[in-house]
Amino acid sequence: MRRYWERFKFHSLFIKIFIVMLFSIIAVAIASSWTTVRMSEKLFMNTFSITNSKVISQIKASFEAFHYSVVTATNNTQLSGTIRSFLSEEDSDSLRMLRTYYNMTTQMKKIQSTLDAYQVGIKILGKNGRSYSTNTNNLLMSDRELEQHELTRNTLAEPKRLMYQFYEETVQDSPQKQAMIVGSKALMDRTSGDIYGTLYFTIHEQDFRSFYGSFVSNGNDVAILNKQGVIVSSNRSELMGRQAVDLLQVAREIEEQQLAYQNIDFQGTDSILIADYLPSYDFYIVNLIDKQTALGQMVNGKMVVLFCSAIVAVALIVVFLIFRRLTRSLTLLTRQMSKITERNFHNYITVTGSFEVQELGHAYNYMLDELNEYVEKLVETQKEQRNAELAALQHQINPHFLYNTLASVKFLVQQGSQEKAVQTIHALISMLQNALSNVSESITVAQELENLKSYVFINHVRYGERIRVNFFVSPDCMEYHLPKLIIQPFIENAFFHAFTRKSGGYIHILISRDAGSLLCEVVDNGDGMDTGAADLPMSGLAAKRQLFTGIGIRNVHDRLVLMYGEEYGVTIKSTPDEGTAIRIRLPLMKE
Secondary structure: OHHHHHHHHHOHHHHHHHHHHHHHHHHHHHHHHHHHHHHHHHHHHHHHHHHHHHHHHHHHHHHHHHHHHHHHHHHHHHHOHHHHHHHHOOOOOHHHHHHHHHHHHHHHHHHHHOOOOOOEEEEEEEOOOOEEEOOOOOOOOOHHHHHHOHHHHHHHHOOOOOEEEEEEEEOOOOOOEEEEEEEEEEEEOOOOOOEEEEEEEEEEHHHHHHHOHHHOEOOEEEEEEOOOOEEEEEOOHHHOOOEOHHHHHHHHHHHHHOOOOEEEEEOOEEEEEEEEEEOOOOEEEEEEEEHHHHHHHHOOHHHHHHHHHHHHHHHHHHHHHHHHHHOOHHHHHHHHHHOOOOOOOOOOOOOOOOHHHHHHHHHHHHHHHHHHHHHHHHHHHHHHHHHHHHHHHHOOOOHHHHHHHHHHHHHHHHHOOHHHHHHHHHHHHHHHHHHHOOOOOEEEHHHHHHHHHHHHHHHHHHHOOOEEEEEEEOHHHOOOEEEOOOOHHHHHHHHHHOOOOOOOEEEEEEEEEEOOEEEEEEEEOOOOOOOOOOOEEHHHOOOOOOOOOOOOHHHHHHHHHHHHOOOOEEEEEEEOOOEEEEEEEEEOOOO
16 A cells, blocks of 8 residues: 555656646536537527528428419319219210210310329219219228218318318228328309319328428428328328327417427427418428437537547647656656567657666667567568478479379370370379469469369279269359368378278268358268267378378368468368268458
């Protein structure tokens, strides 16, 4: 405890200055940030309300354009004698009725064309009981139900007005209701004022939503309310059909008092509300902006924290410089020397202070230079030694393999099998080129397959085809790279050591992807051996001398561990009299 007290006492000046500076900087940073955020919030709300008011104006223009199309279609309907006759005349002979229906269809197609830009269905219901619909998927109720429905009652109550109403329709075999906006108008005789039918325009809410869908975003929502406070359309589906009297009240206040916006608490969210009235629809457009989301986009909390952290860091540097001037040069030297970590010899110290301290600093830096130079030379020497060993093994082509292969070629020529002899020579040339090239060079799986097929072909020429070799390679593995001469030693080992007791069998070569690795397997049904219950790593297996090159199966495992790490390498699983399975796990490499 006393030792810690002495250490604290020795650094008391630095600690006091640090605490004072830290709290001062934090207080200034918090105060300035809070003031800036509040000023920015006020400016943001004023600017945002102006911008979104213009957006609402654009939305209103879209609604008015749709309303104009509906009004045009309504006027064309009321002016059409064909439609009036269809809705007011009684049934007559079949030929006249057929002509009436034909004329009605032709007239309705012209009227429908004025609304082709919108997904609108038209339905007409006459006082004579006749009806016509351009879309059978809307207003699924019967004509009698429609006559008695609230939609029709409200329309007939104000026959001179084109009104828009909210309606939810139950779709057959569906638990959910389908919301739509219905525009309706009573068809009246201009002279007598008699009503001879009712006209309905139906548009699904999701199509109605397209008028403002491009103007909404995360935290920036739009809702359309009727005069009863029901949300008839919104980009937030959970609000559809809900009573929102509080929103309606605020919207009316904004309209009556000509306010730019209002702050409200909507469903527990602090929001800004901008509203406008649609007189043609008797609807209100309500724009809800989530303050937290909007201000979060304007004020980047991470940047504020980063900025404050940078200020604190600069202050700490200043404090450190003051402290360094007030302490002895030797203290600086010892502190910097103590920062050295295990296997890190690059913590050079700054040589300052008195002559003695400078000499110590120079000696310490010189020692680090010597250590770094020694380590670099040692690492480079080990790399060169490993590459030399692999290259030496790779270039040790077994002369017996060459003698026997050339003897086989000679025998084939003597037998007159010149084509097979040429194929054997080509296979031998391909193998020698692969074996004698750069040891560090990698090749694709496709190239490795060609080399393996050449090796198998030569062995079949020399020893016959009592051992069948099959290749099963996933097509998506062909472009991956692998080190040279990785699979060949295991095929060679299976050829000459796996079938000493059996007269024949098969060797399967399988290449596929497995859990982010390239998996190469060499499986045979030869004599096998006892490796126990678990897989045996190749580092624990006595490798035999290979007949083609000096690279044995243990060398393959050690080479993979050296190149890629302990998670890669070779394992073997074998059962006496059943065969052996070799698994080579490599990383996925494209180059």
